Amino acid sequence: MKILEDIKVLDFTHVWFGPYCTMMLSALGADVITVEPPWGNIGRLGPGELYKGTSTSFMAVNCNKKGITIDMKKPEGIALVKELVAKSDVVVQNFATGAMERLGLGYDELKKIKPDIIYAALSGFGQYGPYSKYGSYAVVAEAISGHTYATGKGISPEHEPVDMAGALGDIGPGTFAAFAIVAAIRHRDKTGKGQMIDVNQVDTMASFNCCETVAYDLFKESPIERRRKRVRPPSELWGIIKVEDGWIQIAGSRPKAVEEMKAKLGVEEVTLDFVKEKLSTMTRKEAFAWLVSFDVPSAPIYEAYEGFDDPHLQARKTFVEVPHKLAGSYRIPKFPAEFSLTPGELKTGAHVLGQHTEEVLKKVLKKSKKQIEELEQNGTVTIWRP
Numbered sequence: 545m546k547i548l549e550d551i552k553v554l555d556f557t558h559v560w561f562g563p564y565c566t567m568m569l570s571a572l573g574a575d576v577i578t579v580e581p582p583w584g585n586i587g588r589l590g591p592g593e594l595y596k597g598t599s600t601s602f603m604a605v606n607c608n609k610k611g612i613t614i615d616m617k618k619p620e621g622i623a624l625v626k627e628l629v630a631k632s633d634v635v636v637q638n639f640a641t642g643a644m645e646r647l648g649l650g651y652d653e654l655k656k657i658k659p660d661i662i663y664a665a666l667s668g669f670g671q672y673g674p675y676s677k678y679g680s681y682a683v684v685a686e687a688i689s690g691h692t693y694a695t696g697k698g699i700s701p702e703h704e705p706v707d708m709a710g711a712l713g714d715i716g717p718g719t720f721a722a723f724a725i726v727a728a729i730r731h732r733d734k735t736g737k738g739q740m741i742d743v744n745q746v747d748t749m750a751s752f753n754c755c756e757t758v759a760y761d762l763f764k765e766s767p768i769e770r771r772r773k774r775v776r777p778p779s780e781l782w783g784i785i786k787v788e789d790g791w792i793q794i795a796g797s798r799p800k801a802v803e804e805m806k807a808k809l810g811v812e813e814v815t816l817d818f819v820k821e822k823l824s825t826m827t828r829k830e831a832f833a834w835l836v837s838f839d840v841p842s843a844p845i846y847e848a849y850e851g852f853d854d855p856h857l858q859a860r861k862t863f864v865e866v867p868h869k870l871a872g873s874y875r876i877p878k879f880p881a882e883f884s885l886t887p888g889e890l891k892t893g894a895h896v897l898g899q900h901t902e903e904v905l906k907k908v909l910k911k912s913k914k915q916i917e918e919l920e921q922n923g924t925v926t927i928w929r930p
């Protein structure tokens with residue numbers, strides 16, 4: 545059994561933010577139909593290198609879904625979308641605010657078709673407020689919420705702002721959107737009522753910076769400035785340390801680990817310099833084994849792909865292999881939470897453009913062969929053929 549197996553999601557998402565949200569829902573069993581324009585959504589072109597014409601990031605955030613193309617600028621296309629809405633529990637979109645309304649597909653319209661629809665409008669700055677109409681990408685939300693500034697200052701107090709790695713301004717809000725949708729499904733199941741959800745990158749990234757803003761509010765001084773004045777005690781084992789074949793991260797503010805180190809090594813005092821000296825002739829693997837032998841929280845610093853070969857990640861099956869029409873297969877991180885009864889699963893790779901158009905028209909909308917041919921001929925849909 546999959547926890548969301550009875551949930552049908554109609555997905556109008558593109559790039560990273562929205563697609564990551566709907567991929568998380570699909571991993572929990574939701575049946576996700578992704579609608580793209582016949583020319584493909586912009587996420588197919590990047591960010592990420594093109595692999596056989598599609599960006600690797602598209603392939604990473606669109607697993608498990610059924611992909612259909614519909615030209616929503618055509619009345620026939622809008623009619624198809626409305627038929628799909630009638631059969632859906634959830635609609636998710638992350639266009640700039642107003643785009644869905646211009647197509648006649650805003651919440652007010654769609655709830656006339658399906659009164660209990662859960663409509664998640666994902667955006668950069670939210671559905672209201674002076675900046676609400678502005679377009680956005682992860683770095684925009686990271687900038688306005690303090691992360692870009694803090695990332696630079698994390699390198700050194702004088703450092704200029706630095707972009708966060710990993711598009712956390714997309715993946716974080718995408719996760720939050722999935723969480724909000726699941727909560728709204730619970731509410732609908734209790735009350736029979738759908739609702740509109742406004743999840744945006746800026747509010748989410750501000751929430752992710754809660755520690756910095758609370759610290760400022762209590763001291764009325766920038767926490768980065770306060771940190772600059774603070775001198776770390778030499779016994780605080782914290783930071784990135786160079787070892788023979790790379791770097792290791794230690795986060796050893798754990799008194800019992802330091803005491804254990806003193807006892808086992810027979811020394812009076814353990815300082816960061818002492819640990820650095822010990823680690824300097826070790827490999828990452830040796831340094832990690834040495835540190836955890838004293839229970840010091842630590843980890844080797846990897847480039848992401850190195851996780852493929854790590855024995856712990858292998859034991860936990862952190863990466864799973866999914867089939868793909870053009871690549872054959874590729875590896876992707878699994879759905880990361882493990883349920884004892886209802887496991888999440890990423891089973892298939894991203895769809896190629898129009899891969900499931902015919903299947904959805906036939907099986908979900910019960911269109912005849914002739915109707916499908918007409919829709920294809922007048923350019924409303926495209927059908928992928930191997």
Ligand SMILES: CC(C)(COP(=O)(O)OP(=O)(O)OC[C@H]1O[C@@H](n2cnc3c(N)ncnc32)[C@H](O)[C@@H]1OP(=O)(O)O)[C@@H](O)C(=O)NCCC(=O)NCCS
Nearest residue numbers: 559560561580581614615616617638639640667668679680
């Ligand atoms: C990412 C973003 C900047 C891209 O901007 P964009 O490529 O100019 O696209 P927009 O969202 O403004 O608009 C999409 C357009 O495609 C059209 N479109 C979308 N799907 C379509 C389809 N299936 N068929 C025909 N047209 C379609 C829309 O109608 C809209 O057209 P319009 O501008 O004429 O109204 C913008 O979508 C955005 O800010 N989204 C919210 C924040 C976000 O999620 N950012 C991405 C993070 S990864």
